[in-house]
Amino acid sequence: MKDKLLVYSLSDIDKAVSFLKQVLISKRVLAITGSLGAGKTTLVSHLLKALGVQDPITSPTFSYVNTYNIIDGKKIHHFDLYRIGSVEEFMSSGFDEYLYDPEAIVLIEWPEVITDKLPKGTARIELDYDSIDRRKINLRD
Numbered sequence: 470m471k472d473k474l475l476v477y478s479l480s481d482i483d484k485a486v487s488f489l490k491q492v493l494i495s496k497r498v499l500a501i502t503g504s505l506g507a508g509k510t511t512l513v514s515h516l517l518k519a520l521g522v523q524d525p526i527t528s529p530t531f532s533y534v535n536t537y538n539i540i541d542g543k544k545i546h547h548f549d550l551y552r553i554g555s556v557e558e559f560m561s562s563g564f565d566e567y568l569y570d571p572e573a574i575v576l577i578e579w580p581e582v583i584t585d586k587l588p589k590g591t592a593r594i595e596l597d598y599d600s601i602d603r604r605k606i607n608l609r610d
């Protein structure tokens with residue numbers, strides 16, 4: 470199937486958020502790749518708010534994962550695996566339980582280290598620079 474591409478700036482980031490919300494209707498896990506500063510955390514933060522997160526949102530740069538509770542006891546796990554050493558560290562930290570939690574939405578920045586562990590049906594999102602004040606988002610199919 471053809472990749473889907475969308476270009477957005479900070480002022481219309483809502484359209485990228487709507488796009489991801491649409492993806493989450495059929496997918497539970499989003500693996501979000503993109504180089505340093507591509508806008509992954511910014512986009513995830515807006516998405517978390519749109520999904521009903523009311524707690525302050527921070528980047529899980531050092532903790533690797535933040536968990537938020539939304540309505541009906543549903544959870545969202547937000548991973549940033551940039552600093553994790555290996556897939557073994559991921560597994561031995563028990564993060565696989567978060568990843569395979571069937572009731573939770575899982576958003577993963579820097580997912581490359583756990584490529585082999587990603588559940589079937591994970592949506593692969595790619596973020597990239599389009600111009601100085603715009604980013605492009607691609608959904609791999």
Ligand SMILES: Nc1ncnc2c1ncn2[C@@H]1O[C@H](COP(=O)(O)OP(=O)(O)OP(=O)(O)O)[C@@H](O)[C@H]1O
Pocket residue numbers: 477478479482503504505506507508509510511512601602603604
């Ligand atoms: N669509 C956009 N248009 C313009 N600037 C953006 C856009 N999205 C994010 N930015 C800006 O890009 C910078 C980096 O964003 P962000 O921290 O979200 O990137 P990141 O991909 O999480 O980076 P890292 O991998 O280093 O954590 C921020 O200054 C942010 O405001």
Ligand SMILES: [Mg+2]
Pocket residue numbers: 509510511528549578
């Ligand atoms: Mg980030």
